[in-house]
Amino acid sequence: RDFAENQRGVTYEEILMPYLRGATEIDIIDPYVRTFHQARNVMELLELIAKSKPLEDEVFVRLTTIQDEDPNRAENQLKLLVQVKNAAETLGISFDVKLDDTRTIHDRSISADNGWRIMLGRGLDIFQYVSSDAFDPANRNQEFRQVKAFGVTYLRV
Numbered sequence: 581r582d583f584a585e586n587q588r589g590v591t592y593e594e595i596l597m598p599y600l601r602g603a604t605e606i607d608i609i610d611p612y613v614r615t616f617h618q619a620r621n622v623m624e625l626l627e628l629i630a631k632s633k634p635l636e637d638e639v640f641v642r643l644t645t646i647q648d649e650d651p652n653r654a655e656n657q658l659k660l661l662v663q664v665k666n667a668a669e670t671l672g673i674s675f676d677v678k679l680d681d682t683r684t685i686h687d688r689s690i691s692a693d694n695g696w697r698i699m700l701g702r703g704l705d706i707f708q709y710v711s712s713d714a715f716d717p718a719n720r721n722q723e724f725r726q727v728k729a730f731g732v733t734y735l736r737v
């Protein structure tokens with residue numbers, strides 16, 4: 581599927597959740613989860629996963645990413661990922677982060693133990709800039725956000 585620059589109405593619920601429902605182990609590979617908005621994207625996906633599972637079930641999600649080269653930004657990146665991990669625990673999701681020391685990963689994908697692999701051209705970073713204004717609907721609802729042009733490929737493995 582291809583999505584156009586500035587298109588609205590695109591959500592993780594629509595493009596990812598039909599392929600992740602029922603999975604108990606999910607691997608996200610995205611070398612660019614380094615900033616606040618990228619960590620927020622991961623958290624928004626984890627929230628959807630939590631909503632789709634029975635309350636008593638636990639889902640294991642592993643993110644493989646690359647640590648930022650700048651020491652100050654790397655420290656902030658790690659703090660954000662710890663916040664995501666702590667928040668995920670309250671949702672019944674065990675969230676783990678693996679930093680790729682080889683710094684060679686480039687492709688972005690999500691693989692689930694339910695047999696689906698999703699190839700994400702831009703990773704989870706599909707949305708245009710969203711303000712931090714609490715009254716901006718796009719701040720709280722993905723469907724009101726504009727997206728960057730991207731493509732998604734679904735593979736049944």
